Amino acid sequence: MATTSVEGLCGFLQAMGIENTSFVSTSTDLYTNPLAIYFSHLAELIVQLTDCEQQVAYKSIFPKSPLFGHPVNDGINLLFYFSNSNLARLLMSYVIDRGASYGNNLLTEALVENGVDTKGQKVIVEFSSPNLGKAFTGLHLRSTIIGAFIASVYERLGWNVTRMTFLGDWGKHIGLLAAGWSRFGSDELFDADPLRHLLDVYAQIEELFKKEQEAAKKVHEGEDDAEVSHEIEAERDDFFKKLEDGDPDALTLWKRFREVCIERYTELYARLGVRFDDYSGESDVSHEAIEEVENALKENGVYRESDGAWVIDISKTDEKHGAAIARFRNGTTTYLLRDIATVVERSKKYSFDKMIYVVSARQTTHFQQVFKALDLMGRSDLAQRLEHIGFGDVHGLLPKEGASGLLLSDILDQCRDATKLALDADGDTLQLFSEEDPERVLNALGAINLMADDLSTRRGGTFNFDLNKLANPGDYTGLNLQKWYTGLSSKLSGVEIDRAELESTDYSMFEGEDNAYADILRLLVQFPGIVKTSFEKLESSHILTFLFNLVDLLPNVWEDEAEAEGSSRSLAKLAFYKCFHVVLENGMRTLGLAPLTA
Ligand code: ARG
Numbered sequence: 001m002a003t004t005s006v007e008g009l010c011g012f013l014q015a016m017g018i019e020n021t022s023f024v025s026t027s028t029d030l031y032t033n034p035l036a037i038y039f040s041h042l043a044e045l046i047v048q049l050t051d052c053e054q055q056v057a058y059k060s061i062f063p064k065s066p067l068f069g070h071p072v073n074d075g076i077n078l079l080f081y082f083s084n085s086n087l088a089r090l091l092m093s094y095v096i097d098r099g100a101s102y103g104n105n106l107l108t109e110a111l112v113e114n115g116v117d118t119k120g121q122k123v124i125v126e127f128s129s130p131n132l133g134k135a136f137t138g139l140h141l142r143s144t145i146i147g148a149f150i151a152s153v154y155e156r157l158g159w160n161v162t163r164m165t166f167l168g169d170w171g172k173h174i175g176l177l178a179a180g181w182s183r184f185g186s187d188e189l190f191d192a193d194p195l196r197h198l199l200d201v202y203a204q205i206e207e208l209f210k211k212e213q214e215a216a217k218k219v220h221e222g223e224d225d226a227e228v229s230h231e232i233e234a235e236r237d238d239f240f241k242k243l244e245d246g247d248p249d250a251l252t253l254w255k256r257f258r259e260v261c262i263e264r265y266t267e268l269y270a271r272l273g274v275r276f277d278d279y280s281g282e283s284d285v286s287h288e289a290i291e292e293v294e295n296a297l298k299e300n301g302v303y304r305e306s307d308g309a310w311v312i313d314i315s316k317t318d319e320k321h322g323a324a325i326a327r328f329r330n331g332t333t334t335y336l337l338r339d340i341a342t343v344v345e346r347s348k349k350y351s352f353d354k355m356i357y358v359v360s361a362r363q364t365t366h367f368q369q370v371f372k373a374l375d376l377m378g379r380s381d382l383a384q385r386l387e388h389i390g391f392g393d394v395h396g397l398l399p400k401e402g403a404s405g406l407l408l409s410d411i412l413d414q415c416r417d418a419t420k421l422a423l424d425a426d427g428d429t430l431q432l433f434s435e436e437d438p439e440r441v442l443n444a445l446g447a448i449n450l451m452a453d454d455l456s457t458r459r460g461g462t463f464n465f466d467l468n469k470l471a472n473p474g475d476y477t478g479l480n481l482q483k484w485y486t487g488l489s490s491k492l493s494g495v496e497i498d499r500a501e502l503e504s505t506d507y508s509m510f511e512g513e514d515n516a517y518a519d520i521l522r523l524l525v526q527f528p529g530i531v532k533t534s535f536e537k538l539e540s541s542h543i544l545t546f547l548f549n550l551v552d553l554l555p556n557v558w559e560d561e562a563e564a565e566g567s568s569r570s571l572a573k574l575a576f577y578k579c580f581h582v583v584l585e586n587g588m589r590t591l592g593l594a595p596l597t598a
Contacts, residue, residue, distance in 0.1 A: 002097045002499075004031065012093065013037070015503060016086060017066040020044060032105045033528040034094050038082070041067055084518045085507035091525055092575040093502050095582055103527045103586045104156045105535070120160040124350060125151040127358035128269070128276075131168030132261055133177040133198040135405030138394025139360040142463055145454045146391055147358035148274045148592035149540045156590050157535050162350060165265075166342070167281035169258050171335060173202075175240035178253060179232055180205025194260040195407050203404030208232055237330055243283075244332050258283070268408045272447045273594030282338045289341040290333060294326070296377035312336075314372050324369050339370045340377075347382055354385050361390030361460070389538055390460070397465040416446030418470035419479060426473035429483045432490075433596075444596045445479055446470075448588075452478025455540035455591055456548075476548045481588060484551045485595050488581040491561070493598075495574055505571045516556035517576060523550050527583050531590055540591055547587045554580070 001008035009030065010021040023044040029036035045065065049056070062070055067090075069081040095102045127147020130140045147163075155161045180201040189197040209232045218224040242250040262279050269275060294310075297303035302313045303326070310327035326337040346352065357367060367388035374383040399406040420442055423430045433441050449470045456476065457463045473479065510518045527546070534542040557576075559569075588595045 003094050004097050009037075012090075012503065013041075016089065020048075033532075034091055034525050035529065037090070038067055041065065042080075082522070084510040084515065084521065087518075087521055087525065088507040088510040088572065088576070089503065089505075091521060092507075092572070092579055093499070095524070095579040096497060096499065096502065096575065099582060100586060100589075102582055103531045103590065104158070105528055105532050120158050121353040122162070122350065123154050123159045124162045124164055124346065124352045124355040125154065125358065126164045126166050126355065127151070128274075129166040129168065129359070130265070130408075132174065132257060132281075133202045134168070134173065135199060135399070136408040136411070137406065138397040138463070138465060139362070141397070141408070141411060141465075142391050142394055142454060143358050143360065144269070144272065144274060145451050145592070146389070146459060146540070148272070148451075149455055149590075150356060150358055150389065150538055152592045153531070153535050153538070153540075153590055156531065159354075162278060162352075163276045164278045164280055165276045167258070167262075167279065167283075169254075169261075170243070170282035170338065172236055172240050172332070174243065174254060175236035175238070176205055176209060176232070177202055177257070178239040178250070179209075179235040181253065182235075183208075190260075194257075195264050195409070198257060198261070199405045199407065205232065209236075237328075237332070240332050241330055254283075265408070268412065271412050271443055272451065273444070274592070280342075282335070282342075285338050285341045285345055289345040290337060292344055293337065293341045293373075293377060296379070297326075297373070300377055302373075302376045312369075312373050312376070314369050314376070324373075336366065336369055336373070339366070340373050343370070343374060343382055343386065344379070347385075352385065354387065357386070357388045359388060359390065361392060364388065364390055392458075392460050392462045394463045394465055411450075412443070412446060414467055415450040415470055416442050418467040419446040419449045421471040422449075422473045422477075422479055425471075429473060429479070432483060432486050441596060444594070445482060448478035448482050448593050448595070450478070451591070451593055452481060452544060455593075456544040458541055459539055475552060478593065481547055481551060481584065481593075482596055484554055485581070485584050485588070486598075487558075488577055488584065489598060491577055492574075492581060495578070497575055497578055498571065501571055502575055505575075507572050509570065509572055516553065520550065520553050520557065520576075520580065523553070524579055524583050527587065534590075543587055543591055547584065550580075550584065550587075 001011050003009045003012050006024060010024050013021045013024070018041065023040040024030060027036060027040055030040060065083075066086050067083055069083050072079045072081065098104075125147055127150070128140060128144040130136050151161050151163045177198065184201045184204045186197065189200075212229055212232050215224070215226070216228050216230065219226060219228045239250055243254060258281070265279075266275075294303060297312055304311060304313065306323065308329040309325055311323040312326050314322065314324050324336055325334050326340075327333055343355070346355065359367070367386075371383045371386055371388075374380070374386075397406065397411065400410065403410070423433070423442075423445070433445070453466070453469065454463050470477070470479075510521060512518075523546070530542055530546045534540060585595055
């Protein structure tokens with residue numbers, strides 16, 4: 001009987017020789033974390049001792065239990081060891097019963113059916129959020145990678161997750177893009193490669209705009225008495241004003257840019273194995289939501305006109321935050337006002353329990369302003385549910401020489417090409433993948449390599465984008481994880497594991513000193529705890545360090561197919577490889593990596 005139900009787990013433990021299994025009903029952790037079985041059983045043994053004679057207690061310091069070996073006195077510590085063969089017996093069934101959900105820290109269906117409540121709470125994870133027409137920066141890259149991890153770890157912990165990106169598709173920069181389009185835009189170039197062409201157009205108009213501003217500055221400072229021109233600035237502001245006022249021509253052009261960009265981004269994110277449930281954008285927010293926010297701010301006495309613009313008194317006492325602009329002088333809205341109104345709107349559409357913004361730590365002040373403004377307008381109920389998860393900068397990510405900026409496709413191509421060099425340098429690994437469609441495989445490997453590299457960096461630290469690292473077949477790389485994953489998949493292909501046999505089969509291969517199999521077993525059992533810590537801190541590096549340590553040990557127990565030939569592998573050994581494969585796959589998926597499957 002499977003270990004996923006109360007009766008099943010009790011029966012299993014009784015078959016191992018544990019007579020009193022009443023502790024099974026004391027904690028639900030037992031069903032997600034096998035170590036909790038050890039702790040609960042130990043606690044049970046202690047409870048049995050508390051009401052007894054001193055002599056009995058003395059003797060019982062060495063209680064007999066199927067789960068533990070006899071304690072060992074090493075001169076400093078009194079150590080309790082796992083009984084390795086029974087750890088294997090328990091863990092193999094436990095992991096195989098759970099399969100893809102081992103490590104999820106989620107109650108099993110059988111328990112839910114028994115009435116344990118695990119109603120999934122709703123979380124929106126907003127990440128990536130590039131700007132229309134502009135470069136895809138290292139910060140957007142990190143947001144994409146870390147955001148995908150956060151979304152998937154929440155999912156694994158039982159949350160109902162909506163993955164959302166928030167395109168920068170509204171605001172003055174769209175006005176500038178339109179001013180550029182009227183001078184440099186080409187339908188032909190746009191159709192051929194829209195993101196690249198818009199980037200070029202944007203770079204050209206930015207250059208002109210900069211010149212215009214510099215010239216104006218000189219005039220103001222009295223260095224030049226020429227006529228001041230604000231041509232581009234006026235064009236930019238007019239276009240954005242037209243957009244906000246619903247001008248049909250302005251909207252048609254903007255829509256054309258936006259739709260094609262979403263199409264392209266969808267393809268590019270797929271190369272990373274990332275998808276969104278909702279391509280939202282700054283443009284989405286309705287007039288009603290904005291009005292609702294402005295009225296609430298006014299009613300609470302924190303919204304005022306200042307020099308023709310509208311500002312929010314974020315804090316009357318705190319000079320640092322002071323007043324923040326919500327509407328420019330010509331009446332158009334700011335990033336801040338749109339973000340605040342978006343919260344109100346999303347809460348109606350999704351009624352979320354939590355919303356997480358995965359955005360560079362550089363925007364910490366902005367999010368403090370958003371949250372504070374909600375408090376001030378009397379919506380602390382919403383502010384409380386929001387969280388900004390920041391991260392450090394990126395070094396070493398540069399556009400190609402002569403290019404006007406970086407696109408996501410450039411980054412992915414670079415990583416794919418670097419990973420190909422690593423494969424060429426390591427013939428054995430190359431062979432593992434060579435039968436597949438090479439373009440698809442290389443692309444997926446490039447993405448895994450890049451993502452694992454970022455995810456192994458502490459979130460708050462700086463990520464060094466290092467193509468040299470990706471181009472080498474190192475141990476601590478995503479490529480190495482995928483290599484062992486593929487190796488194990490092929491070892492296990494066609495293997496059927498007899499679940500009923502698993503409980504009673506011989507696990508003596510895990511006994512003995514310096515047993516390489518047992519070393520791995522001790523790591524596999526820790527996986528659910530690692531996922532939990534990583535969730536609590538939203539630090540992917542815990543899982544990556546764990547996976548790197550795990551595959552580091554794999555060569556110690558690796559048998560080539562040639563070695564195994566003739567003698568069929570024992571069930572214990574097959575189950576062991578199977579469990580390893582499950583943990584490696586679950587670990588990768590929890591990180592948001594999409595392992596290549598054959
Ligand atoms: N598009 C913005 C940028 O590139 C990031 C948006 C972050 N999300 C938000 N709700 N403000 O800087």
